[in-house]
Amino acid sequence: xxxxxxxxxxxxxxxxxxxxxxxxxxxxxxxxxxxxxxxxxxxxxxxxxxxxxxxxxxxxxxxxxxxxxxxxxxxxxxxxxxxxxxxxxxxxxxxxxxxxxxxxxxxxxxxxxxxxxxxxxxxxxxxxxxxxxxxxxxxxxxxxxx
Amino acid sequence: xxxxxxxxxxxxxxxxxxxxxxxxxxxxxxxxxxxxxxxxxxxxxxxxxxxxxxxxxxxxxxxxxxxxxxxxxxxxxxxxxxxxxxxxxxxxxxxxxxxxxxxxxxxxxxxxxxxxxxxxxxxxxxxxxxxxxxxxxxxxxxxx
Numbered sequence: 001x002x003x004x005x006x007x008x009x010x011x012x013x014x015x016x017x018x019x020x021x022x023x024x025x026x027x028x029x030x031x032x033x034x035x036x037x038x039x040x041x042x043x044x045x046x047x048x049x050x051x052x053x054x055x056x057x058x059x060x061x062x063x064x065x066x067x068x069x070x071x072x073x074x075x076x077x078x079x080x081x082x083x084x085x086x087x088x089x090x091x092x093x094x095x096x097x098x099x100x101x102x103x104x105x106x107x108x109x110x111x112x113x114x115x116x117x118x119x120x121x122x123x124x125x126x127x128x129x130x131x132x133x134x135x136x137x138x139x140x141x142x143x144x145x146x
Numbered sequence: 147x148x149x150x151x152x153x154x155x156x157x158x159x160x161x162x163x164x165x166x167x168x169x170x171x172x173x174x175x176x177x178x179x180x181x182x183x184x185x186x187x188x189x190x191x192x193x194x195x196x197x198x199x200x201x202x203x204x205x206x207x208x209x210x211x212x213x214x215x216x217x218x219x220x221x222x223x224x225x226x227x228x229x230x231x232x233x234x235x236x237x238x239x240x241x242x243x244x245x246x247x248x249x250x251x252x253x254x255x256x257x258x259x260x261x262x263x264x265x266x267x268x269x270x271x272x273x274x275x276x277x278x279x280x281x282x283x284x285x286x287x288x289x290x
Contacts, residue, residue, distance in 0.1 A: 026171065033169070040162075040169035042203030047221060057221045058257075066224035067199050071170040074195040078174065083186055087195050091228035 009082025012113070012120035012145040021108030021124055024076035029064050031100045037068045064098040069137050073126055076106040077141050084146045092126070092139030103131045108141065119144050153244045156201040160237045163193045166200065191237040198235055198269055198278045199227075201243050225262065226283035232276045241277060243269040248281070261286040 038044050043065055046053040054062045070092050077087055098104065108126035115121070121144055128137040160180075167177045172194055175182040183191045235241070249264035262285055269278045 033171075036169040040166045041200050043199075044203075045222065047223075059221070066227065067196060068170065070227055071172070071194065071196045075170065075172045075174075078172075078195065083176070087231055089228070089230050090195060091226070093226045094224055 009084035010080065010145055011084075012122070015110050015113065015122055015145070017110055017113060019110040021076060021110070021126065022080045023108075024072060024079060024106040025103070026072045026106065027103035029068075029098060029100055029102050029104070031062065034062060034064050034068070034100065037065055037071075041065065041067060043067065059097070061099050064100075064102075066092075066094040066137075069094065069098055069104065069128060072104060073106055073128065073137060073139065073141075076108065076126070077124070077143065080108075081143055081145065086144045087141060088121070088144055089142040090139065091141075092137050094136070095138055096130075096134055096136045098130070098136050102136075104128045104136060106137075120146070153242050154201070154204070155240050155242045156204050158193055158197075158235060158237055158239050158241060160191055162200065163191065163197060163237055166197050167194060170194070170196075188234055188236070193235040193237065195229060195231065195235075198229065198241070198280060201241055201269065202245065202267060202280075202282075221287045223285040223287070224282065225285045226281075228281040230279045232278065233271070235277060236271075239277075240272045241269045242272075242274075243267050255287075257287060 034048055038049050047057055047059055048062055048065055051062055073092055074087065074090055077090065081087065106126065106128045108124045110122050111125050112123035113121065121142060124141045126139050126141055127135050130136050164178050176186065176188065176192055177194055178191065180191055245265050245267040247263060248266045251262050253260050253262065262283055264281060264283050267280045268276065269280070271277050
């Protein structure tokens with residue numbers, strides 16, 4: 001895993017509209033990771049942890065928490081921004097379910113950059129794709145950079 | 147739209163942050179390494195951006211669980227989530243938060259009627275300063 005040390009982070013002048021956010025690969029998602037996330041977040045909704053319940057609810061299998069995917073999306077952003085960037089807004093839509101065994105690739109690109117009140121803002125479009133190329137999450141991130 | 151919940155408070159502990167970042171597999175030392183974090187502009191351990199959602203699942207005993215209040219729903223799905231960040235979420239801070247329903251609407255899906263509920267949570271630090279505002283859209287699929 002890449003760790004950005006102080007002073008090595010991304011700068012506003014390094015990015016242009018169209019620049020790619022460094023992708024982040026996650027998975028395969030395991031049942032134990034889903035259970036672990038349930039414990040860490042406190043979200044024990046049975047559709048994430050009880051196979052029988054998830055089947056009866058018509059989901060087929062347990063599904064991963066949307067918030068687990070959002071945590072991955074936010075990690076992609078903070079890894080890429082580095083120590084001097086600040087995430088100001090993150091908004092996502094969960095577009096299809098994530099199941100045990102899925103591999104997710106998080107991607108993004110810069111769609112806008114501007115200065116406002118002395119701060120440098122960038123806006124990124126972000127999304128994740130599973131191993132079949134289906135989008136499981138789409139969204140937007142706003143960040144400030146030095 | 148509605149009065150909203152009574153404010154609840156949540157202490158952000160280093161252990162809880164560690165548990166969370168291990169679950170999501172984020173190895174950024176800012177979240178776990180005090181010596182490293184102290185030397186950065188944050189001056190100490192902070193939590194990753196989506197950590198703040200853990201507050202919402204910490205429901206005080208006297209407060210009814212929101213999901214239980216939706217009795218009769220067979221499935222509750224998380225449709226959308228948004229966070230606006232005003233300052234970092236710091237280990238050792240006590241966050242006070244209040245949630246209210248800000249929108250409700252219905253759509254017809256493949257499996258019947260879907261009810262959408264948008265809830266907004268404002269999280270403040272011990273000085274009363276805004277740290278994060280979260281907006282969750284949940285989708286409730288009714289039985290039958």
